[in-house]
Amino acid sequence: MGGSRRTAIALLVAVLCIVASCASAQDGDGQASADGTEITVAAASDLRPAFEELAEVFTADTGIDVTFSFGSSGLLREQVINGAPFDLYASANSEYVDAVIEAGAADPATRMHYATGRVALWSSEGIEPPTQIEDLVDPRFEHIAIANPTHAPYGVAAEQALRSAGIYDQIEDRLILGENIADTHRIAESGNAQVGIIALSLVIDDDDGEHVLIPAELHEPITQTMVVTGSGTGAEPAAEFIAIARSAEGRAIFERYGFEVPDE
Amino acid sequence: MSDWAPLWLSFQVASVATLAAGAAGVAIAYLLAKGRFRGRGLLEAIVTLPIVLPPTVLGYYLLTTLGTNSPIGQGWESLFGRPLVFTPAAAMVAASISALPFVVRTARAAIEDVDPRLEQVARVAGHPEWRVAGLVTLPMARRGLTAGIALGFARALGDFGATVMVAGNIPGRTQTMPIAVYDAVQAGDDATARAGSLLLAAVAVVVLLAVTQFSTRRA
Numbered sequence: 128m129g130g131s132r133r134t135a136i137a138l139l140v141a142v143l144c145i146v147a148s149c150a151s152a153q154d155g156d157g158q159a160s161a162d163g164t165e166i167t168v169a170a171a172s173d174l175r176p177a178f179e180e181l182a183e184v185f186t187a188d189t190g191i192d193v194t195f196s197f198g199s200s201g202l203l204r205e206q207v208i209n210g211a212p213f214d215l216y217a218s219a220n221s222e223y224v225d226a227v228i229e230a231g232a233a234d235p236a237t238r239m240h241y242a243t244g245r246v247a248l249w250s251s252e253g254i255e256p257p258t259q260i261e262d263l264v265d266p267r268f269e270h271i272a273i274a275n276p277t278h279a280p281y282g283v284a285a286e287q288a289l290r291s292a293g294i295y296d297q298i299e300d301r302l303i304l305g306e307n308i309a310d311t312h313r314i315a316e317s318g319n320a321q322v323g324i325i326a327l328s329l330v331i332d333d334d335d336g337e338h339v340l341i342p343a344e345l346h347e348p349i350t351q352t353m354v355v356t357g358s359g360t361g362a363e364p365a366a367e368f369i370a371i372a373r374s375a376e377g378r379a380i381f382e383r384y385g386f387e388v389p390d391e
Numbered sequence: 392m393s394d395w396a397p398l399w400l401s402f403q404v405a406s407v408a409t410l411a412a413g414a415a416g417v418a419i420a421y422l423l424a425k426g427r428f429r430g431r432g433l434l435e436a437i438v439t440l441p442i443v444l445p446p447t448v449l450g451y452y453l454l455t456t457l458g459t460n461s462p463i464g465q466g467w468e469s470l471f472g473r474p475l476v477f478t479p480a481a482a483m484v485a486a487s488i489s490a491l492p493f494v495v496r497t498a499r500a501a502i503e504d505v506d507p508r509l510e511q512v513a514r515v516a517g518h519p520e521w522r523v524a525g526l527v528t529l530p531m532a533r534r535g536l537t538a539g540i541a542l543g544f545a546r547a548l549g550d551f552g553a554t555v556m557v558a559g560n561i562p563g564r565t566q567t568m569p570i571a572v573y574d575a576v577q578a579g580d581d582a583t584a585r586a587g588s589l590l591l592a593a594v595a596v597v598v599l600l601a602v603t604q605f606s607t608r609r610a
Binding site for chain 1: 406409410454458459460464473474476477478559560561562563564574576577578579
């Protein structure tokens with residue numbers, strides 16, 4: 128009994144060691160970007176549907192795969208500055224890109240504003256949708272989901288819009304803050320908030336609810352900006368990714384997801 | 392589940408973390424149980440911190456300690472030619488530190504439970520203290536040690552907050568199972584989120600059942 132238990136423990140340790148050594152072997156190709164067959168793109172959550180489509184075009188054109196890490200622009204900015212192995216940083220706000228450039232973590236010559244995001248009020252089925260932002264004061268909107276304004280550009284825009292509409296103070300204690308704009312969409316979609324202030328790009332295809340565009344004058348423009356952050360072999364394909372975003376095909380994708388695309 | 396990479400990575404990360412936290416944890420537990428030295432209370436507090444601290448705070452400290460601007464991060468970079476943060480290795484460090492207190496606390500209780508008379512017998516027989524530990528204390532405490540290490544494994548497998556801060560969310564490279572579940576929820580991919588959650592919960596239940604088995608059966 129004691130012997131078999133000892134054997135079992137020895138076996139377990141052996142298995143752990145084998146798995147562990149596989150891990151350290153795999154660690155070697157941790158930098159997959161280095162071989163030029165793949166780029167890693169850190170992108171704001173509002174870009175998920177449009178970028179996934181754009182990546183298909185990019186891969187078809189170049190044969191290079193794209194791995195995305197989606198998150199709030201602020202979180203990704205910190206990761207880029209702290210040395211995360213991203214080849215491209217796509218923020219929902221150009222100021223965050225400038226911060227990354229200032230920190231010396233990106234190539235300023237590649238900075239590109241390629242789209243402007245719009246925000247919408249989104250409410251799920253089963254609730255009478257608002258027709259304009261002022262309607263949010265109505266008590267039927269018990270909870271209002273917005274992205275966290277401290278690190279998510281859509282949260283900043285939501286707060287600005289609520290303030291411009293003059294209703295921020297009235298609804299402030301009903302706000303629920305999402306970690307990023309996709310998270311905020313989840314909160315509204317789950318019904319835990321009756322309405323959310325969400326990126327148009329995420330709700331334009333969402334048939335589970337209604338959306339109403341918020342006038343762009345109510346907030347600062349949400350300037351989707353990209354910059355190449357990789358200095359190795361990933362830099363050239365990352366620049367190509369930006370070029371494809373600016374191509375006619377890329378512009379059409381962004382327009383389809385409700386972004387405004389700046390002229391040449 | 393279409394993609395097994397997160398699960399495989401999670402097992403790798405948790406295995407390394409279990410080996411590291413298991414070895415360090417048992418040693419620290421022995422020290423805390425047997426040692427009488429200044430700063431023992433402080434050592435105990437420090438190794439317990441990961442249980443009490445919010446994982447994000449732990450992750451923030453790790454990012455600052457291991458980041459590219461820190462001495463450790465720069466040392467790693469000069470050794471291996473690339474930063475430690477945002478690699479699987481960083482996930483392993485985060486998981487090890489999260490798992491450590493579970494090993495230490497369980498193992499320490501088990502070591503303190505060993506009948507001191509048996510250890511005394513070994514001492515009288517002329518064995519030095521390290522032999523007493525190897526011959527009597529640790530073998531007698533093995534159930535508790537195994538339970539602690541198993542708990543550590545479960546904790547390492549489930550770490551999210553600290554890992555996502557130091558290792559990021561890079562699919563195929565640093566995206567462990569808990570992070571993949573989070574990402575699937577964000578993407579509105581409920582099927583993946585459900586499958587991943589179920590799998591993690593199942594592993595946790597199995598580990599906890601095994602721990603109960605180990606700690607209730609008497610040697």
